Amino acid sequence: MNYETISIERHDRVLLASWNRPEKLNAFNGLFFKEWIELLDAVNKDNTIGAIVCTGKGKAFSSGADVGEFASASKGNKTVKEYWEKYQPVAFEAKRMISSKPIIGAINGLALGAGLTCTFWFDFNLASTEAKFSMRFSKLGLTPELDSSWLLPKLIGLQKAKEMMLTGKIYNANEALEFGLITKIYEPHELIDEAIKTAQSIADNPSNTLHTIKEMVFEDMTTTSFTEIAQRSIDNFAYARKSDEHREALLALQEKRKPKFHDVEHMKKIIKKKKK
Numbered sequence: 001m002n003y004e005t006i007s008i009e010r011h012d013r014v015l016l017a018s019w020n021r022p023e024k025l026n027a028f029n030g031l032f033f034k035e036w037i038e039l040l041d042a043v044n045k046d047n048t049i050g051a052i053v054c055t056g057k058g059k060a061f062s063s064g065a066d067v068g069e070f071a072s073a074s075k076g077n078k079t080v081k082e083y084w085e086k087y088q089p090v091a092f093e094a095k096r097m098i099s100s101k102p103i104i105g106a107i108n109g110l111a112l113g114a115g116l117t118c119t120f121w122f123d124f125n126l127a128s129t130e131a132k133f134s135m136r137f138s139k140l141g142l143t144p145e146l147d148s149s150w151l152l153p154k155l156i157g158l159q160k161a162k163e164m165m166l167t168g169k170i171y172n173a174n175e176a177l178e179f180g181l182i183t184k185i186y187e188p189h190e191l192i193d194e195a196i197k198t199a200q201s202i203a204d205n206p207s208n209t210l211h212t213i214k215e216m217v218f219e220d221m222t223t224t225s226f227t228e229i230a231q232r233s234i235d236n237f238a239y240a241r242k243s244d245e246h247r248e249a250l251l252a253l254q255e256k257r258k259p260k261f262h263d264v265e266h267m268k269k270i271i272k273k274k275k276k
Contacts, residue, residue, distance in 0.1 A: 001038075003035040003038070003039065004035065005021055005029065005031050006020055006032070006035050007020040007057060011196050011200070012203070013050040013051065013200060013203035013262065014049070014050065014199040014200050015043055015053070016052075016055070018055050021057075022056075022060070023058075024063070024066060025058070025062070025063035026057065026060050026063065026115070027063045027065065027066035027068075028062060028065055028088075028118075029066040030069060030082075030083025030084045031083060033083060033088045033091040036092075040100055043101055044100060044101055047207070047262075048262075049203070050101060050102075050199075050203025050210075050262070051103070052100075052101055052102070053105075053192070053196055053199045054104070054119075054122065055108050055192060055195070059130075060111075061107045061109050061119075062111060062118070063110055063113070063115055064113025069084065092118050092121050092146050094121070094147060094218070097121035097122075098214055098218045099215070101207070101210070102199070102202050102210055103123055104123060104124060104126065104195050104199050104202075105119040105122040105124070105125035105126065105127075105182075106125075106126050106192055106195035107119065107125055107127040107128065108127075108188065108192075109130055109132065110131075110134075112133075112134050113134070113137060113140075114145055114146060116133055116134065116135065117135070117145060117146040117147075117148035117151075117152075119181075120146070120148055120155060121146070121147075121151070124182075124183050125181065126184050126186060126191065127176060127182040128186060128188045129185055129186070131172075131173045131176065131182075132170050132171070133170070133175075135165045136168050137168065149165065154221065155181065173185045205261065206243075207261075209240065209245060216232060216233075216236060244267060244271050245261055247274060248266075248267065
């Protein structure tokens with residue numbers, strides 16, 4: 001996996017993905033949206049990767065959309081126009097983000113506009129003491145994108161969400177923590193290591209279980225029927241109890257060892273014993 005706008009590093013079962021346009025404050029261009037889709041598709045097919053950490057190179061996480069490309073597209077740059085029309089609308093769409101391997105945001109600096117709203121689709125976010133956050137759209141005569149007018153109130157509550165969207169104010173890391181935009185704050189030199197450590201603790205868990213949990217949470221958020229929520233909980237739990245992963249977890253407890261969910265040969269033996 002090689003990309004122009006995203007730098008990647010492997011850390012055991014964790015992939016560190018860094019937005020890699022520091023000279024543009026990691027503004028999202030058309031090529032980024034294309035490469036982000038390609039990256040997620042590749043990661044989700046790779047059984048050796050269990051979680052993703054996203055951060056930005058340089059001083060910013062992301063300053064949002066690269067508005068300079070709007071002018072390029074209007075002047076006839078067909079490639080730029082094609083990338084924006086084809087990839088931007090679906091790069092952070094709900095279906096793609098919900099079905100993805102778990103993603104942790106490591107917000108190292110400015111997260112502005114789409115550079116912030118994309119993180120609402122991450123599973124949770126950590127931040128540096130130097131991070132800044134802004135729903136800048138109203139200042140530019142624009143409306144919130146990436147489904148953020150629906151997501152943000154669910155993350156931080158209606159009143160705070162409207163304050164952020166209507167004022168376009170820039171908030172610091174402590175304010176973001178108070179709002180609930182992020183879960184923890186770290187010193188800049190600690191952020192990535194701590195994010196990777198947290199991601200590894202997630203990646204160690206069974207991939208199928210993580211996928212089901214992500215889907216359950218979103219489905220329960222969007223349904224209006226508590227009966228449906230209750231039945232889904234019963235069905236998924238019953239299915240999980242019969243899974244090979246649960247069997248391995250119980251064996252690991254009995255044998256006082258760590259589960260070997262991602263040891264292919266070991267799990268084959270578990271499945272074989274189960275069939276006998």
